[in-house]
Amino acid sequence: MHGRSDGVLNVRGIRIGPAEIYRILERIPDIAESMAVEQNSPTSIGGTRLVLMVVLKPGCTLTDSLRETIRRELTQQGSSAHVPAVLLAVPALPTTWSGKASERSARDTLNGHDAVNAEALRNPDSLEPLRAFLRASSKGPSSSAQTLTLRRNIEIDEITALWCDILQQKGLQARDNFFDIGGNSLSALSLVEELQSRFGIAFQMNAIFDAPTIEEFTRLVNRQVDSNSSLLIPLKKGRDTHPIYIVHGYAGSIMELLPLIQALDTDVPVFGIRASGFEQSEPIYDQVEALAHAYLAALRNVQPHGPYRIGGYSSGGLIAFEMARLLVQDGECVEPLIMLDTTTHQTHWPASAWREFIKRRAENHMSRIFKGPGAGKRVLKLAFAFLGHLRLAAFGAVPDNHGPEDHLPEQILKLRKAGLHAHTKYKPMYLNVPVIAIRSELGLSTLADPIEIWRHLTPRLTVFDTSGDHLSMIRPPHASKLASILSGILKSADDFEMIQNASRSASR
Numbered sequence: 001m002h003g004r005s006d007g008v009l010n011v012r013g014i015r016i017g018p019a020e021i022y023r024i025l026e027r028i029p030d031i032a033e034s035m036a037v038e039q040n041s042p043t044s045i046g047g048t049r050l051v052l053m054v055v056l057k058p059g060c061t062l063t064d065s066l067r068e069t070i071r072r073e074l075t076q077q078g079s080s081a082h083v084p085a086v087l088l089a090v091p092a093l094p095t096t097w098s099g100k101a102s103e104r105s106a107r108d109t110l111n112g113h114d115a116v117n118a119e120a121l122r123n124p125d126s127l128e129p130l131r132a133f134l135r136a137s138s139k140g141p142s143s144s145a146q147t148l149t150l151r152r153n154i155e156i157d158e159i160t161a162l163w164c165d166i167l168q169q170k171g172l173q174a175r176d177n178f179f180d181i182g183g184n185s186l187s188a189l190s191l192v193e194e195l196q197s198r199f200g201i202a203f204q205m206n207a208i209f210d211a212p213t214i215e216e217f218t219r220l221v222n223r224q225v226d227s228n229s230s231l232l233i234p235l236k237k238g239r240d241t242h243p244i245y246i247v248h249g250y251a252g253s254i255m256e257l258l259p260l261i262q263a264l265d266t267d268v269p270v271f272g273i274r275a276s277g278f279e280q281s282e283p284i285y286d287q288v289e290a291l292a293h294a295y296l297a298a299l300r301n302v303q304p305h306g307p308y309r310i311g312g313y314s315s316g317g318l319i320a321f322e323m324a325r326l327l328v329q330d331g332e333c334v335e336p337l338i339m340l341d342t343t344t345h346q347t348h349w350p351a352s353a354w355r356e357f358i359k360r361r362a363e364n365h366m367s368r369i370f371k372g373p374g375a376g377k378r379v380l381k382l383a384f385a386f387l388g389h390l391r392l393a394a395f396g397a398v399p400d401n402h403g404p405e406d407h408l409p410e411q412i413l414k415l416r417k418a419g420l421h422a423h424t425k426y427k428p429m430y431l432n433v434p435v436i437a438i439r440s441e442l443g444l445s446t447l448a449d450p451i452e453i454w455r456h457l458t459p460r461l462t463v464f465d466t467s468g469d470h471l472s473m474i475r476p477p478h479a480s481k482l483a484s485i486l487s488g489i490l491k492s493a494d495d496f497e498m499i500q501n502a503s504r505s506a507s508r
Helices: 018-025 064-077 103-110 124-137 156-167 185-199 214-223 255-262 288-302 316-329 351-369 375-395 410-425 450-454 479-491 496-502
Strands: 009-011 014-016 031-040 048-056 086-089 232-236 244-247 270-273 308-313 334-340 435-439 461-465
Touching (some): 014 018, 018 031, 031 103, 103 124, 156 214, 185 255, 232 255, 244 316, 255 479, 270 288, 288 316, 308 316, 316 334, 316 410, 351 450, 435 450, 435 479, 450 461
Parallel strands (some): 048 086, 244 270, 244 308, 435 461
Antiparallel strands (some): 009 014, 031 048
C-alpha cells in the first residue's frame, strides 16, 4: 500500500501528483509503502520542499545505494521535481481506522502543527519519528536524518544528467558552457536548488560563473567549495587597470548581458553587478539610493578609488547614475557613465519628452491603424495605451509585474517588485559627469527618447544609436553592434573629446 494520491504537490512552482511518485516507487523491491508531502522551507525556491517517507520491507535498510536508486528512478521516470529534498525511512505511515494513509497528519506534523485528525488515526505513534526529525532538523544542517546527502564524489555523468534535466536538452558534453546552451538566471537558481535536493550540497548562484562548463562544475561540486557571494561578478578579464562595472537590468541578473560582454573587443576588465536578494540571506532594496550605496560598498572592495567607469542596462542605468552622483559627492572621478537604453519613470519625464513621445507614437500608429479590418479596435488599443502612460505619470503608480511571471519563485517576484518600485520612485538629480546614452531604435520603442530625459540632467551628454529594441539590443544578432559601440567607447575613454567628435552630440 502506498500513500493516498488525492492531493497536488507544488515543488518549486511545479505541480505534481503524489500518485506519480508512488507509481515509480512501486517498482523498487525494497519499498513496501511511501508517502510524499510538502514541508514549509523558507530557504527553498517556492518556500516549500518535498519530503518523502518510505516504509521498507523486512530486512531492508535505507543505504546510500538505495537512496541513489530512489533518486535515479524518480529522475528518469519522472523529473527533477519528483526527487525529494528529504528522504526518511519510517516504521509505518500514519493510517486512519478505515485503512487510508493520512497525508494530512504527516504534513501537519512536519510543519510543526498538531495533527487535526489525530483521533482518527489507528497508529498515532507513527507521527513520533516525524516529530523527532523535525526536532533534529531545527538544530541545523548537521542533524542526522536530513536530505539526500551523498558523501561520495559526484560523477560527471550525474552532473550532465542534472544539466540536461534543468535545461531540457539532450546529449550535453563535458565542455558545454552553461551560458552557450541557454542557461539563464532562473535555470541557475534551479541548478542550485537541485544540488541541495539531490546531493545535499549548498552553493551560491554565482558558482556557475566560477565553473561554467559541466566538467568544471563537477570539479567544483566535488571540492564542495562554495562560490563567492559578492554582488560583483567578474565577466571579462583584461589588462587595463580600470575596469567597467555594469549594473543589472530589471531582471536583477547580469546573465542576460553575457552575449554583449562576450562580444566586446577591449582590454578593459568587466564586472557585472547583480541584484541583492537572489540569496535568501540577502536584503532586497526598493530604493535606487539604497541600491547604489550597497553596490558601491561592493565595488570599493575591488577598487577603492577612481577614476571609475560605470554603466547600467535599462533601469540599472538609474542605479549607475546614482552611484556616480555619490562618487562625485565623495570627490571621486567618474568618466564615463554609460547608460544602455535607460529612461526614468513617466512621472519624471519632462514636457519635451512627452511631446516627442506622443508625436512619435502617433506617427508610428497612424500610418497603419486605419488600414484593413479592425481599425476601431486598434484605435481603442492605442487610446488605452496612452491612458496607461498618463495614469502612471499622474499617480506615480508602480507597474504590475503579474501575468507571464506568475510561475516565478516567490523570491524572484519580490525582487522584481522591489526593482519596479525603485525605478518608479527615483528622480535623478543634475550631475556634471561625462554621460553616454546608447539608445535602441526609436521606431521600436514604447518609452521616451533617452535624449529628452538626460539632456536636462547633464551638460556632457553624448548619444549613440544601436539596432534592435529594448530587449533585443543586448541579444544576438544586435548585441554585436552594441558591443562594437561599447568597445569603441572604452578604448577611447581616456580621451573623451575623441568620443564627442566621433558621435552625434545631444546638446543640439
